[in-house]
Amino acid sequence: MNKLRFVHILLFTTAICFFLPPIAARGGHSDYIRPGPPQKTYSFYLSGDGSSSFQGTARNLFAQVEPRPSAELARGYMTNDDLEKAMKDFTKRCSKISRLYSIGKSVNGFPLWVIEISDRPGEIEAEPAFKYIGNVHGDEPVGRELLIRLANWICDNYKKDPLAQMIVENVHLHILPSLNPDAFTVRTRNNANNVDLNRDFPDQFFPLNEDLGLRQPETRAIMTWLMDTRFTASATLHGGALVANFPWDGTEDKRKYYYACPDDExxxxxxxxxxxxxxxxxxxxEFEEGITNGASWYPIYGGMQDWNYIHGGCFELTLEISDNKWPKAAELPTIWDYNRKSMLNLVASLVKTGVHGRIFSLDQGKPLPGLVVVKGINYTVKAHQAYADYHRLLAPGRKYEVTASSPGYKPKTTTVWLGDDAVNVDFILIPEASSQGNLLRSICDCSGQPFLPQFFTVTNNGITFTLIVVVAFLCFLLQRRVRFNLLKQRQSSRRSTTV
Structure with a gap:
């Protein structure tokens, strides 16, 4: 009887294991979700000072335990010390187009080093910024190796390769090869506190905690980094599959299905x-066109990707670049060759596509911090506080109605046909309830309104004519200066207009 019961238990257990769903390749995910009502509404607006709110209570999301790669398998990969030396050597060799800085330290105190590549590293310019992050999970080290190779390739080729030159001269590229150096050392997924860093960010559907100090030091470093640096787009490099993943990563009801964000297209x-x-x-x-919506693949919560888009104003992709999480070091040159063009083209897309420009005030001719929205898309892009430049990534091949606004000024809207190339649209906003602004608008506007005859009938002709000539000339100089300053910063192939 006991033997028969044992056989029944064994068969039942085997049947359960047979029907369990397989662990997803995106690094594996935890089914633990902190209970709480889903949020019915969420904001995509980045506050004026770049800050954001974090709600809920502290938590850890542990991933399923996976076999640790052997020490022999790690042979041929750079150690943390090797990587640090390689980054320092790089910035010495390419000092004219790069700088090295740290955004913080890991749990065990290892610096989180970043390479910035630009023709003016360390300076703020009216240009978009892109960041690459690797080694979010300690047992996915391929990204570390590819990112240092990317930096060296750009350094070696920026004077002779048009794509490398475009990136150096028109983008500020930031490269963080290893977000999780502690876990890399011991070849585990989670950080030194056994926390999955890609489940440690504030989540839009299931609030976690308000206290930034309760989050992991690596997570805090990323969040602070985005408050200090305005990134237009970014990507994190993972391993375990071969696919480009995009938001949303989770759903309101925790079920698995395609859940589109406002900028899904x-x-x-x-x-x-x-x-x-x-x-x-x-x-x-497995994945049509090699891409996938995160929630359609499998939902995760507390991920870096969604947080970047909501709170950082940054369009982030999660890139799975190798089916094997920890391939032999001899395979790295091939993996780099397969990914090199993709990595470069993604960065270059910041200046090759989309709608870009600056916002100015007509009364003073100065950069005007403002907001840019596109009709039909529930997402706001904020112009830079100092230079008032904005960079609105959009899918090509259609018309967009773009509006720029700023407190105290009349919003202005224009329609843009976005083809294969990027378009520049510079907005000059008119102050509200300003007679001077109305005068300038009437003179500078080429809409053909019969302003001059009406003005001549009520004012001395000579004085009026002189005033109009002077003001029109000043207006001409202002707009010419605006166009000239922007023209120096844009590619000659990009269409440009001022509204």
Whole structure:
């Protein structure tokens, strides 16, 4: 009888294991979700000072335990000390187009080093910024190796390769090869406190905690980094699959299905840039075109990708760049060759596509911090506080109605046809309830309104004529200066207009 009961238990257990769903390749995820009502509304607006609110209570989301790669398998990969030395050597060799800085330290005190690549590293310019992050999970080290190779390739080729030159001269590229150096050392997924860093960010559907100090030091470093630096787009490099993943990563009801964010079309476009530039990612039989919506693949909560988009104003992709999380070091040159073009094209997309420009005030001719919205898309892009430049990534091949606004000024709207190339649209806003602004607007506006005859009938002709000539000339100089300053910063192939 006991033997028969044992056989029944064994068969029942085997049946359960057979029908369990397989662990997803995106690094594996925890099914633990802190209970709480889903949020029915959420804001996509980045506050004026770049800050954001974090709600809920503290938590840890532990991933399922996976076999630790052997020490022999790690042979040939750079150690943390090797990586630090390689980054320092790089900035010495390429000092004219790079600088090295740290955004913080890991749990065990290792610096989180970042390389910035630009023709003016360390300076603030009216240019978009892009960041690459690798080694979010300690047992996914391929990103570390590829990112240092990317930096060296740009340094070696920026004077002779048009794509490298475009990136150096028109983008501020920031490269963080290892977010999780502690876990890399011991070849585990989670950080030294056994926390999955890609489940440690504030989540829009299931609030976690308000206290930034309760989060992991690596997570805090990323969040502070985005408050200090305005990134237009970014990508994190993971391992365990071959696909470009985009928001949303989670759903309101925790179920698995396609859950689109407001910029779903744009994210699909960016993901396809990476996938189709890759040697074989777009040929995937598992993922159509080699791309996937995160929630459609499997939902996660507390992920870095969604937080970047909501609170950082940054369009982020999660890139799975290798089916094998920890391939042999001898395979790294091939993996780099397969991903090189994709990595470069994704960064270059910041200046090759989308709508870009600056916002000025007509009364003073100075950069005007403001907001840019696109009709039909529930997302706000904030112009830079000092230079008032904005960079609105959008999928090409359609018309967009773009509006710029700023407190105390009349909003201005224009319609843009976005083809394969980027478009510059510079907005000059008119102060509200300003007679001077109305005068300037009437004179500078080429709409053909019969302003001059009406003005001549009520004012001395000679004085009026002189006043109009002077003001019109000043207006002409102002707009010419605006266009000239912007022209120096834009590519000659990009269409430009001022409204």
């Amino acid at each position: 744009t994210f699909r476009f960016l993901a396809r840039i990476y996938s189709k530039s890759h040697r074989n990612m777009s040929l995937s039989k």
